[in-house]
Amino acid sequence: MKNVIHVISMQRGLGGVQQSFLSYYKFAKKNSKYKQYIFSNHEISKNYGYFKNFFLIQKNFFSFLKHIVSKNSIIYFHNKLPSKKIFYLLKLLPSNNIIFAESGAAWNVKKQEQIKIYQKNADLAKKIIVCSFATKQMLINRFKLNEKKIKLIYNGQEDPKIKRKIKNKKNLNIGFIGRLESIKGIHLFIEAANLLKKQNFNFFIAGDGPLEKELKKLSRENKNIKFIGNVKNPFNFIKSLDILVVPSIREPLGLVSIEAGFCKVSVIASNIDGIPEVITNKHSGILINPTRKINLKQYNGQTALPDFVIDPKTYKIKKPKQIDPKILSKKILFLAKNKQNRIKYGNRLYKNVKKKFSIKNYFNKIEQTYQEF
Numbered sequence: 239m240k241n242v243i244h245v246i247s248m249q250r251g252l253g254g255v256q257q258s259f260l261s262y263y264k265f266a267k268k269n270s271k272y273k274q275y276i277f278s279n280h281e282i283s284k285n286y287g288y289f290k291n292f293f294l295i296q297k298n299f300f301s302f303l304k305h306i307v308s309k310n311s312i313i314y315f316h317n318k319l320p321s322k323k324i325f326y327l328l329k330l331l332p333s334n335n336i337i338f339a340e341s342g343a344a345w346n347v348k349k350q351e352q353i354k355i356y357q358k359n360a361d362l363a364k365k366i367i368v369c370s371f372a373t374k375q376m377l378i379n380r381f382k383l384n385e386k387k388i389k390l391i392y393n394g395q396e397d398p399k400i401k402r403k404i405k406n407k408k409n410l411n412i413g414f415i416g417r418l419e420s421i422k423g424i425h426l427f428i429e430a431a432n433l434l435k436k437q438n439f440n441f442f443i444a445g446d447g448p449l450e451k452e453l454k455k456l457s458r459e460n461k462n463i464k465f466i467g468n469v470k471n472p473f474n475f476i477k478s479l480d481i482l483v484v485p486s487i488r489e490p491l492g493l494v495s496i497e498a499g500f501c502k503v504s505v506i507a508s509n510i511d512g513i514p515e516v517i518t519n520k521h522s523g524i525l526i527n528p529t530r531k532i533n534l535k536q537y538n539g540q541t542a543l544p545d546f547v548i549d550p551k552t553y554k555i556k557k558p559k560q561i562d563p564k565i566l567s568k569k570i571l572f573l574a575k576n577k578q579n580r581i582k583y584g585n586r587l588y589k590n591v592k593k594k595f596s597i598k599n600y601f602n603k604i605e606q607t608y609q610e611f
Contacts, residue, residue: 394600418447
């Protein structure tokens with residue numbers, strides 16, 4: 239039996255990379271013919287629960303090195319292509335059993351030195367697994383990677399089989415869930431909510447992050463906006479909403495849109511990067527083209543904006559822009575007044591994510607990749 243050694247950072251809150259990995263890992267433990275191990279350079283967050291096969295690299299360094307040189311171990315790096323430390327490690331200990339998964343790190347690479355490290359790590363990989371077609375195009379167009387090495391496998395999610403009743407009510411719940419940083423476009427959600435403060439809407443914001451203080455200042459005159467912090471179960475939060483807003487400036491795929499689909503909740507999102515691979519405009523949700531120049535001088539402490547994003551019409555790289563809060567507010571108002579559209583979009587989105595992003599499909603394609611080693 240071969241081993242699969244997952245190298246992944248697990249110390250932060252439940253981000254998209256971690257959530258997708260956990261969905262896979264729980265399924266793989268029961269169904270995989272490969273023995274799965276997790277190695278991390280940080281203690282595992284209590285948010286993730288207990289893992290029997292979790293090892294801290296610093297305390298199990300020699301065991302980790304043995305796996306790298308072993309022919310019986312596949313080393314699976316999650317979102318680590320820009321890592322200089324991993325490049326030097328793999329140069330010292332070459333292996334033909336290397337997989338890199340790219341789920342968004344490419345958008346954060348800015349310096350030429352980082353680009354070179356990214357390309358060198360890619361050269362050392364046997365396979366590079368990407369979570370969206372947009373991600374694949376980012377790797378080809380910006381980093382000039384070998385297309386033959388890149389394999390598209392959409393993230394998988396187990397269907398939680400949410401039971402949700404849609405009630406006739408005046409006070410609709412409109413929400414955002416994610417890290418409170420500029421790239422998630424949370425400031426745009428609040429600006430749109432402020433334009434709608436005379437409406438009978440409840441605006442809920444789930445998550446935390448570096449912009450929390452600034453965002454609370456931005457929303458202090460709108461009593462309809464409520465910050466509820468991190469939520470343990472995103473499905474419980476999303477199913478309570480009538481509309482989910484995903485106003486991201488960059489989004490390699492967008493796990494939250496997939497989660498909304500499993501809850502049959504209608505989504506309004508930015509038409510950027512991998513989001514249109516989840517949502518079809520005016521069929522399973524509403525997409526807004528980013529047309530507004532980005533000015534974030536009033537915010538500090540946020541994650542740096544990407545130099546480039548993927549245009550979903552041409553799949554070429556372009557400079558990032560953000561959606562207009564005025565247009566967003568109009569789309570929210572439109573969908574709020576059209577219950578049948580909300581139901582229709584939610585049902586269609588559910589059909590799409592159940593077929594395209596099932597955990598079984600994801601697991602089977604990952605297992606097929608292991609068999610190539």
